[in-house]
Amino acid sequence: MTTANHGTGAAMGRITLLVKAARMYHEEGILQPEIADRLNISQSRVSRLLKEAQRLGIVRTVVVAPPGVYAELEQQVRTTFGLQDVVIADAASDDDPGVLSALGPTAAAYIQETLRAGERIGISSRSASLLAMVEALAPITAGPAEVVVQTLGAVGNPAMRAQAPRLTDRLAQLTGGEPIYLPTPGVVTSRAVRDGLLADPYIADAVRAWQTLSVLITGIGSAQPSAQRPWGTALPAEDLDQLTDLNAVGDVCLNFFTADGLPVRGPISDRVIGIGADELRAIPRRIAVAGGSVKVPAIGAAARGGWINVLITDQFTARRLLED
Known part of the structure; x- marks a missing residue:
C-alpha cells in the first residue's frame, strides 16, 4: 500500500x-x-x-418551528427595527377581535416567563391589549415585583377612565408588587392645572416612581381610528387637529411622534399628566403590546424612534411592518 x-x-x-x-x-x-x-x-x-x-457538516442542527410559532418572522422584525425582542402571537383572524384574543394570552405568557423578582413595573392606562393581557395572566410565583406604577392618568369615556386604576391594581395583585396609582385625568385643561396636580404629594409618589422603573408595559396609540382605543375617544377634536397638522402618527403614554419616530410637541404636551419622553426612554425594558392593520404606522414609528424595545404583536401586523 x-x-x-x-x-x-x-x-x-x-x-x-x-x-x-x-x-x-x-x-x-x-x-x-x-x-x-x-x-x-x-x-x-x-x-x-x-x-x-x-x-465538518456531518451533523447539521435544524430547528423546526411548529405551526403557530413565527421564529423567522420574529427575527426579521427584530433585525429590521433594531429591537431587543419580538414575540408574535398566532391570531386566528386579521380583525380587531381576532388580534386582541391572540395578543392577550401571548403577552401574558411573555410577562410570566420574563419578569424577575424585584421588578419595578410601569403600566399604561389606555390599551385594550393590556386589559386582555392582564385578564389572561396567572399569578406570578417566581418572585414578587417591588411596585406596579400607573404611568398615565385616565383618558377617554367613563368606562375607559375606570380601566386605569383597575389595570394597575390587578397587575399588582398578580405580580405581588405594591400598586402606585395616578389618580388624575391624563389630559387636563391647562398647564397650570397640570402643575397644580403634580404638586399633590399623593400624585408626586407616582411621578417619583417613574424615575426608577425597570420595565414598562404599554400599548401604542394610533392616529387612525381603531376599536382598540382611537385618539378620538380620548382627546378633544381641537387637539386631534393640531396633532394631525404636526404629522403625529402615534403615541406611547401620550408622548406623540412622527412616522420617523421623532417627538411631536404641541399645545397638548403641556397638559398631559403622564411619564415624559426622557423618563420613558430611560426605562431598560419597554414592552409594547399592539397589533392590527391601523396600528402599523404607529408601531413602526414607535420602534424606529426607540420608544419601545420589545414588541408583542400578531403575524399579520408583523408582515405589514416589514412591507411598510
Whole structure:
C-alpha cells in the first residue's frame, strides 16, 4: 500500500468513526459513556468526535418551528427595527377581535416567563391589549415585583377612565408588587392645572416612581381610528387637529411622534399628566403590546424612534411592518 493510499484509508476510517458516533448519539439517543464502551474509545474522544462531526457538516442542527410559532418572522422584525425582542402571537383572524384574543394570552405568557423578582413595573392606562393581557395572566410565583406604577392618568369615556386604576391594581395583585396609582385625568385643561396636580404629594409618589422603573408595559396609540382605543375617544377634536397638522402618527403614554419616530410637541404636551419622553426612554425594558392593520404606522414609528424595545404583536401586523 502506498503512503497516499494509507493516508486516504486512515482518513476514511476516521470519517467512518465520526459518522458512527454521531448516529449513535443523535439518531439512537445513546449517551456518550455507552458510545465510548461500544466503540472501545475514551469518553473524551467521543466528545471530540461529536464536535468534529458538527464542524465538518456531518451533523447539521435544524430547528423546526411548529405551526403557530413565527421564529423567522420574529427575527426579521427584530433585525429590521433594531429591537431587543419580538414575540408574535398566532391570531386566528386579521380583525380587531381576532388580534386582541391572540395578543392577550401571548403577552401574558411573555410577562410570566420574563419578569424577575424585584421588578419595578410601569403600566399604561389606555390599551385594550393590556386589559386582555392582564385578564389572561396567572399569578406570578417566581418572585414578587417591588411596585406596579400607573404611568398615565385616565383618558377617554367613563368606562375607559375606570380601566386605569383597575389595570394597575390587578397587575399588582398578580405580580405581588405594591400598586402606585395616578389618580388624575391624563389630559387636563391647562398647564397650570397640570402643575397644580403634580404638586399633590399623593400624585408626586407616582411621578417619583417613574424615575426608577425597570420595565414598562404599554400599548401604542394610533392616529387612525381603531376599536382598540382611537385618539378620538380620548382627546378633544381641537387637539386631534393640531396633532394631525404636526404629522403625529402615534403615541406611547401620550408622548406623540412622527412616522420617523421623532417627538411631536404641541399645545397638548403641556397638559398631559403622564411619564415624559426622557423618563420613558430611560426605562431598560419597554414592552409594547399592539397589533392590527391601523396600528402599523404607529408601531413602526414607535420602534424606529426607540420608544419601545420589545414588541408583542400578531403575524399579520408583523408582515405589514416589514412591507411598510
